[in-house]
Amino acid sequence: MATNRTAARRTGTAIAFTLMFLGGLTMLLPFVWMVSTSLKEPSLVFQSPPQWIPDPVEWSNYVKVWDVAPLASGLKNSLIVTVLVVVVGTFSSTMAAFAFAKLDFPHKRAIFVALLATIMIPVVVLIIPQFLLFLKAGWIDTLLPLIAPGLLGNVTMIFFLRQYMLGLATELLEAAKVDGAGFFRIYWSIFMPLCRPAIAANVVIVFMATWNDYLGPLIFTNSPENSTVQLVIASMSAYYAEQTDYPIMMAASVIAVVPVIVLFTIAQRYFVDSFSFSGIKG
Amino acid sequence: MATNAGTTGQLRRRERTWGVVFVTPIAFQVLLFTLIPVLIAIVAGFTNWNSIRGTHDFIGFANFAEFLGDKYFWIAAGNTVYMLIPIPFYLFFGILFALGSHRGTPGSTMFRVLFLLPYVSSIVALVVLWKWIFNYQYGLVNQTLALFGIQGPDWLGDPAWIKTTIVLMIIWKMVGITSIYILAALKNIPGVYYEAARLDGASPVRAFFHITLPLLTPSIFFLTIVGIIGSLQTFVEVQLFTDDGGRNYSAATITYYIWQKAFGAGDLGLASAAAFFFALLILGATLVQFRLSRRWVYEGD
Numbered sequence: 001m002a003t004n005r006t007a008a009r010r011t012g013t014a015i016a017f018t019l020m021f022l023g024g025l026t027m028l029l030p031f032v033w034m035v036s037t038s039l040k041e042p043s044l045v046f047q048s049p050p051q052w053i054p055d056p057v058e059w060s061n062y063v064k065v066w067d068v069a070p071l072a073s074g075l076k077n078s079l080i081v082t083v084l085v086v087v088v089g090t091f092s093s094t095m096a097a098f099a100f101a102k103l104d105f106p107h108k109r110a111i112f113v114a115l116l117a118t119i120m121i122p123v124v125v126l127i128i129p130q131f132l133l134f135l136k137a138g139w140i141d142t143l144l145p146l147i148a149p150g151l152l153g154n155v156t157m158i159f160f161l162r163q164y165m166l167g168l169a170t171e172l173l174e175a176a177k178v179d180g181a182g183f184f185r186i187y188w189s190i191f192m193p194l195c196r197p198a199i200a201a202n203v204v205i206v207f208m209a210t211w212n213d214y215l216g217p218l219i220f221t222n223s224p225e226n227s228t229v230q231l232v233i234a235s236m237s238a239y240y241a242e243q244t245d246y247p248i249m250m251a252a253s254v255i256a257v258v259p260v261i262v263l264f265t266i267a268q269r270y271f272v273d274s275f276s277f278s279g280i281k282g
Numbered sequence: 283m284a285t286n287a288g289t290t291g292q293l294r295r296r297e298r299t300w301g302v303v304f305v306t307p308i309a310f311q312v313l314l315f316t317l318i319p320v321l322i323a324i325v326a327g328f329t330n331w332n333s334i335r336g337t338h339d340f341i342g343f344a345n346f347a348e349f350l351g352d353k354y355f356w357i358a359a360g361n362t363v364y365m366l367i368p369i370p371f372y373l374f375f376g377i378l379f380a381l382g383s384h385r386g387t388p389g390s391t392m393f394r395v396l397f398l399l400p401y402v403s404s405i406v407a408l409v410v411l412w413k414w415i416f417n418y419q420y421g422l423v424n425q426t427l428a429l430f431g432i433q434g435p436d437w438l439g440d441p442a443w444i445k446t447t448i449v450l451m452i453i454w455k456m457v458g459i460t461s462i463y464i465l466a467a468l469k470n471i472p473g474v475y476y477e478a479a480r481l482d483g484a485s486p487v488r489a490f491f492h493i494t495l496p497l498l499t500p501s502i503f504f505l506t507i508v509g510i511i512g513s514l515q516t517f518v519e520v521q522l523f524t525d526d527g528g529r530n531y532s533a534a535t536i537t538y539y540i541w542q543k544a545f546g547a548g549d550l551g552l553a554s555a556a557a558f559f560f561a562l563l564i565l566g567a568t569l570v571q572f573r574l575s576r577r578w579v580y581e582g583d
Contacts, residue, residue: 016382017389023379024389024396027458031399033422034411046420049429092307104294105301115308118316122515122564124537125557128544129319129326152311177293183300212404214518219545230406234522237410246414253407264402268395271462 038062038250045246061251068240070224071252074232081143081228082210085150090203092153094195097161098187102173112162115155127219134220145220146228150210157202164198165191201270208260229256327555334548345555349539355556357531358539364445365516365535368452369509373502375453376460381494383461384468397458409522412451413438438523441532448519448533460505467501468494496580503579507571514564517541536560 032052037045038061039054066072099105100112134145168191176186192199217231224232233252240249330341349355379397383390400408415422416437424434437447471494479489517537520527527534527542534542540560544553 012385013387016385016387020379020382020387020389020393023375023457024393026454027396027399030411030415030454031403033415034407037414048420048425050422050425095304096308099301099304103297103301103304105298105305108301111305111309115312118312120511120565120568121316121320122511122537122557122561124515124517124540125323125554125561126316126319127541128550128554128557129322130315131545132322132550133314133319149311149315151307153308155308155312158308183297187304208402212406214404214406214522218521230404233410234406237406237413241413249410250414253410257403257407260402260404261399264398265395268391268398271398 034250034253037246038254040247042245042247058247061247062255065248065251065255068248069232069236069252070227071229071232071255073225074227074229075255077143077226078211078228078230081146081150082207084147085210086203086207088151089154089206090157090199092151093157093202094161094192094199095187096153097158097165098191100158101162101165101168102170102191103183116159119155119159123215127215131219139220141221141223141226143221143226146210146213146216150206154206157206160202161195161198164195168194197270200267204264204267204270207263211260323554324558326551327558329551331551331554332548333550341551345552346559348552349543349556349559354531354534355536355539358527358534358536361445361531361533362514362516362535362537365449365452365513366510367449368456369506369513371453372456372460373505373509375457376505377464377498377502379457379461380464380468383465394458394462397461399458400455401459405518406522408451408455409519412447413523416447439529441529444523444528444533448516448523451519452513452516456509463501463505464498467498471497499579500581503571503575507568510567510571511564514567 036052036054039057039059040051040061041054041056041058044051044054100108130145131140134140137144139145139148172190172194173186176190181189212230213228214230214234217228218234221227221231224235227235233249233256236252237249240246327345328340328342330337330339330344332338379393383394387393416424418424418434418436418439421434421437423437427434435443437443475493475497476489479493484492515537516535520533520535520538521541524533527538536556537560540553540556543549543556
């Protein structure tokens with residue numbers, strides 16, 4: 001009986017491993033092809049059957065790519081937007097999450113429900129009036145429409161961090177209050193450190209969403225020097241697809257995805273645990 | 283006693299003040315960038331506001347009549363519904379992968395990173411990559427199919443295939459993140475449930491259908507709701523994969539239609555009306571989901 005069970009379990013593991021391996025391959029191979037193409041001579045990409053290993057390896061695509069498109073300024077703009085939104089926005093979001101989870105103030109529930117309800121509003125309803133407001137403010141074709149809203153926080157992040165903080169003991173707050181600690185100090189010195197894993201996971205998500213955003217730059221900016229890296233690559237691909245210079249496009253794409261993939265690989269261990277919330281509490 | 287009550291009252295006042303201070307930034311954001319825009323959109327929907335012609339008068343429900351009578355709106359509506367197809371597929375593969383991870387299959391952590399690669403990468407880079415891989419003549423997919431003597435379809439140009447290509451990409455992108463949510467839910471199921479089932483002589487298959495699956499329904503429901511709201515708004519993929527919504531408008535979605543009206547034709551009034559109508563549809567679809575959920579979502583003891 002026991003050996004039967006072990007044998008069954010082993011077969012199960014073998015099947016699971018095979019399926020996961022095939023799945024993993026499906027996920028990985030397109031990226032391998034992206035890197036492989038980026039290292040080929042332009043004329044060699046049309047070979048049949050497909051060559052996975054470039055011969056010769058053409059590193060010069062990674063040098064050339066900086067000259068054919070405003071990639072450097074695109075990366076710089078993306079970095080400015082992303083760093084500001086992530087750093088300042090995380091500050092705003094964690095403060096709000098702390099208040100919603102642990103403090104008592106008038107109309108708390110109503111405000112929270114109203115915030116959550118706004119997530120449901122389709123983006124397409126908002127972009128037209130937002131465009132008009134930014135136009136009035138003289139912000140069109142600057143980075144401000146991409147930065148300003150994000151500085152004030154992120155509703156999804158507030159929701160997740162509030163869930164996380166609800167799970168932390170309220171006694172901590174009461175004890176600190178009795179000791180005469182100010183509310184900002186309670187937030188900063190007690191709750192921020194306790195939430196570190198959840199904050200890390202959310203920071204990665206906001207970083208990704210901001211760095212990868214295409215809709216915002218598409219609507220609110222138009223000149224090449226104010227483009228983010230995503231917009232640079234999109235307009236580059238429209239041009240270079242006609243030239244069939246695929247290696248240069250793949251090199252640019254590799255450069256655009258490397259920052260998020262590196263960041264994500266470092267932070268991936270926080271992901272599963274931080275998402276372990278069960279239902280909607282409170 | 284009196285001083286004690288005094289400090290408690292003072293403390294409570296301070297707590298209220300700090301609570302309000304802490305939520306002020308996000309309240310401002312929602313007011314400025316969400317609520318005021320929504321009001322503008324509702325009002326604009328009843329005008330013939332056009333940024334090119336320069337008109338700006340109230341015209342009642344004429345915009346609604348116009349897009350509801352537009353053949354392209356209905357093609358876009360059909361394509362929008364088509365974009366729901368990825369949801370059951372990525373849920374199925376996501377659950378499968380989470381189960382594999384949860385039982386401690388060797389290499390799980392590495393596989394998890396691989397499965398999330400498409401999700402964390404930018405949609406622009408992914409579409410550029412897919413356009414290359416699915417190129418009719420020289421793409422990796424059709425060249426590989428050719429090795430087996432199969433002539434692959436024109437994935438990007440053929441109106442019958444472009445939506446399938448987009449659907450495949452969305453499934454590929456979403457499996458990993460779906461499995462993360464499911465895995466988190468699996469970790470919350472107490473081990474004693476399975477212990478009890480085993481002692482009662484229940485097979486692992488029975489345990490899956492009577493313990494695991496019911497306890498996963500809240501997560502599946504959450505992912506379905508978020509998935510439907512997201513899928514109905516598919517836009518960026520269409521805008522990047524096609525120049526004009528695809529041949530015969532074969533890939534254009536409602537959001538694409540609205541975007542084209544607003545930022546292509548300058549027809550801000552019509553676009554706002556269509557967007558408002560679309561928002562109500564999404565709200566309706568979500569409410570129906572919540573109503574139906576009572577039949578299949580496990581709500582605890």
